[in-house]
Amino acid sequence: MLRGVNYEGERVIIMLKFEKEVVSSSLLDPREGFQHKTIEIEIRRDPLTGETGRLAHLGMIKPQKEDFLALDTQENRNRCPFCPGNIEKVTPQYPSDILSEGRLHQGQTTILPNLAPYDQFSALAVMSTAHVVPLEKMTAALLKDAFGAALEFFRRIIALENAPPYQLIVWNYMPPSGGGLIHPHLQVISSSFPGNLYRKTLTKSKDYYRQFGQNYWRELCTTEKKQGERFAGQVGAGYWLTPFVPLGVLGEFMVVFPEVRSVFELDEKTLQDFVTGMERLFAYFRSVDINSFNMGLFFAPVGEADNCFSLHARFIPRTYLNPGQKPPDTNALQVVLQEPFTVIHPETQCAAWKGFMEK
């Protein structure tokens, strides 16, 4: 057990456990004249969920450079449902009992229903009028309008009778992430069935509070900031860190807002902090050729879990394994075994990233 100082500056016992085990694999290495070699694989356990992930294949997968702007052709824009001239004609609108305007607009963002919905309220936030927006052009204004419009959509849905309790925003950015359309758009989902990761995280956060009387997320921020090796920096209300058990092959980046919970608590100032943090994260991404990712932003359900859950977002870089066949970086380990593996230590990644967040 560690002793530390909690978010309010009080001395507390830190209950978080960062458990890992190293296993060795022996082989005769053809690259070194078939000499005997031992390769270590690290199995880690997530401090909240207890689920395992592994650090393996170290350094053997790198982000692939890709010129996505080459896809910004007139032919592709003509075919794209989200490009100006098409979006008004071929995308659906909400019925007036859900959204009186049909679609929501803020800056360049348009919120509209997904023609192929995943859930009862499954909207898209089309983020720009531009068809292809590489990271260097993903400006603070675009991000703020897109997330701001999504928040307004949630507030409108929550005001409806029998609105679902859970809100989440997910983002498939660029083709390696699994995004079917390159034109940037967020998935804005209000649901009674928010997915396994969210459900598990919420349940375990409640369990942690019952067991220790503390908000896990606040504890995580305090502990990571104190220990330092996975803490990249604080931007306003947001604590940016690399998770102990990353979910992606190229690692994972997380921001936690320990004092913010529901959609109604993500105010203008917090949104600005989030956007500023994203800008700095994306500057780091550009420096190491990360050009695609999945993102999830998880809110506490309104009126529930006030003491035990905090707003947080996960950014998981994605890449092709090679530029020829473009195999995705997910394989049987993640899909069949549901076991993430990562080719870089979160502590090494954080050390390289930190300089971008500390401004």
Ligand SMILES: [Zn+2]
């Ligand atoms: Zn487009």
